[in-house]
Amino acid sequence: MHDELLARARAWLAEDPDPDTRAELAGLIDAGDHAELAARFSGTLQFGTAGLRGELGAGPQRMNRAIVIRAAAGLAAYLRKHGRTGGLVVVGYDARHKSADFARDTAAVMTGAGLRAAVLPRPLPTPVLAFAIRHLGAVAGVEVTASHNPPRDNGYKVYLGDGSQIVPPADSEIAAEIDAIASLDDVPRPDGGWEILDDSVLDAYLARTDAVLADGSPRTARTVYTAMHGVGKDVLLAAFARAGFPEPVLVAEQAEPDPDFPTVAFPNPEEPGAMDLAFAQARASEPDLIIANDPDADRLAVAVPDGGAWRMLRGDEVGALLAAHLVGRGATGTFAESIVSSSLLGRIAGRAGLPYEETLTGFKWIARVDGLRYGYEEALGYCVDPQGVRDKDGITAALLVTELASELKERGRTLPDLLDDLAVEYGLHATDQLSVRVQDLSVIADAMRRLRARPPAELAGLAVTRAEDLARGSDRLPPTDGLRYTLDGARIVVRPSGTEPKLKCYLEVVVPVAGHAGLPAARDRAAGLLAALKRDLAAGGRRAGAGGGAPGGGGARPRAPPPPAPGPARRISPPPRPPTGVRPGRTGAPR
DSSP states (O other): HHHHHHHHHHHHHHOOOOOHHHHHHHHHHTTHHHHHHHHHHHSOOOOOBBEEEEEEESSSTOOHHHHHHHHHHHHHHHHTTTTTTEEEEEEOOSSSSSSHHHHHHHHHHHTTTTTTEEEEESSSSHHHHHHHHHHHHHHHEEEEEEEOOTTEEEEEEEOOOOOOTTOTHHHHHHHHHTTTTTGGGGSSSOSOOEEEOHHHHHHHHHHGGGSSOOOOOOOEEEEEEEOOOSSSSHHHHHHHHTTTOOOEOOOGSSSSTTOOOOTTTSSOTTTTTHHHHHHHHHHHOOEEEEEETTTTTTEEEEEEEEEEEEEEHHHHHHHHHHHHHHHHHOOSSSEEEETTSSSHHHHHHHHHHHHHHEOOOHHHHHSSSEEEEEEEETTEEEESOTTOOOSOHHHHHHHHHHHHHHEEEEEEEETTHHHHHHHHHEEEEEEEEEEEEEESSSSHHHHHHHHHHSSEEEEEEEEEEEEGGGGHHHHHHHHOOEEEEEEEEEEEEEEEEESSSSEEEEEEEEHHHHHHHHHHHHHHHHHHHHHHHHHHHHHHHHHTTTTTSOOOOTSSTTTOOOOOOSSEEEOOOOSSSTTOOOSSSOSSSBO
């Protein structure tokens, strides 16, 4: 078996085009590190609706130039098969390790396949690439990014000519073309022939950002901004300057692109500690709000002063605030969200007489809703200008939320005040999340299998009134690997993450509110229910000892599923902030 493994590694080494990964792999072969070689050669990264994403390194189970060249060749073959020969493919990239190399390889492969390729002029936010596809009339686009993943990761996101990310069956058709590539020697890769775009595309994107704001709206809110070591700073500052907002105060330590993300464990505003420097800057500057992008600037995080501290708003809170703002401005068209996002959006749209759609998780689905006017997802993603960018866009979302904060400021009010109004009008919609990060993906598969076999009958003292296996699909939703439980006054969705090795549980409770005076009691009730739901779900892993590890249904009646074996999993605590709509504590340091 070792001989076969070494033979596969040597064959890969022989055609690896990258001297860095060649040296890495040669060292593993020379050292006889069979365990590490087995980890890298036990399969290959699978191309799917999220494209590719994984740890950088040599071998088919890592992100590297060989994998990217094959992916690009598969995409080119798919485009040619669908009559797109000669069409334009736009390539964008972030500032992560190897991103520029992967972008250049993609352009070379497209050129060699008879397509035209154009590369953005430098590392830029993902929304600029999504905009460029439609603006330039391209047949496809590629963004090289791992978004908010750890520093050692990179990824490869594919869009088609409508400016939306790929969905089935395109993903499986591209994957089949990738699998058909026998050798990298079969992939023509000229040394030139593609175009490096100038700033005109970026200028057109920035001109489009003006469209998300109302003419003559207040532009007075003061912000602190962190780019989280990513590529958002220059574009966001330019957009804010065009709009006439006060210049954001930068978190200097995180302002410039740095692929090592030295100040954060995970470059994700949702992760514990990631916003600490922003809170510190806010204590010094006393702005009206904090705004943050993730490293490729397609997501937006918002924090607000609240009770003498700074509190991170959850994505569901920002999603509801933006929806209410657009409704107040008379927006028309369909409001859409994913199945794991708060049901409050549907109630806001319904009260306004607007169409509403629920989609599978991911903007690849939200962006395809007919007549889309506004879409959001709880993971800090917001599409506020679908005619310009049919994807989440952390730059335009930042403009819109700052406009809302400015309008409220002019009336002596704040974003938390508006959240209170929404709770009184629609009921307190409080959301939270429980995640389990694993090293062995079989742990997640086993957890889902057990839950399907024995769904819980009760959680947190609430009866489960409906258990849906989303893998069966419906007339409204395509099949997906997920489970949805409806309880008396609550909802739980359990699904594997599409971009990270995590099993995620999304929780929502809805508590009626009897006027503003009833808000404290409603928050206490919601916080108690969410804590009990998380405790019961997590108890499955704790209770099992020799057999548990993922959320399973602890605290439920005997019908609740026995939890799966833990394997090499570690529980990731949820971000240190209260759930949506619940503000009993204080997040961050005192203001």
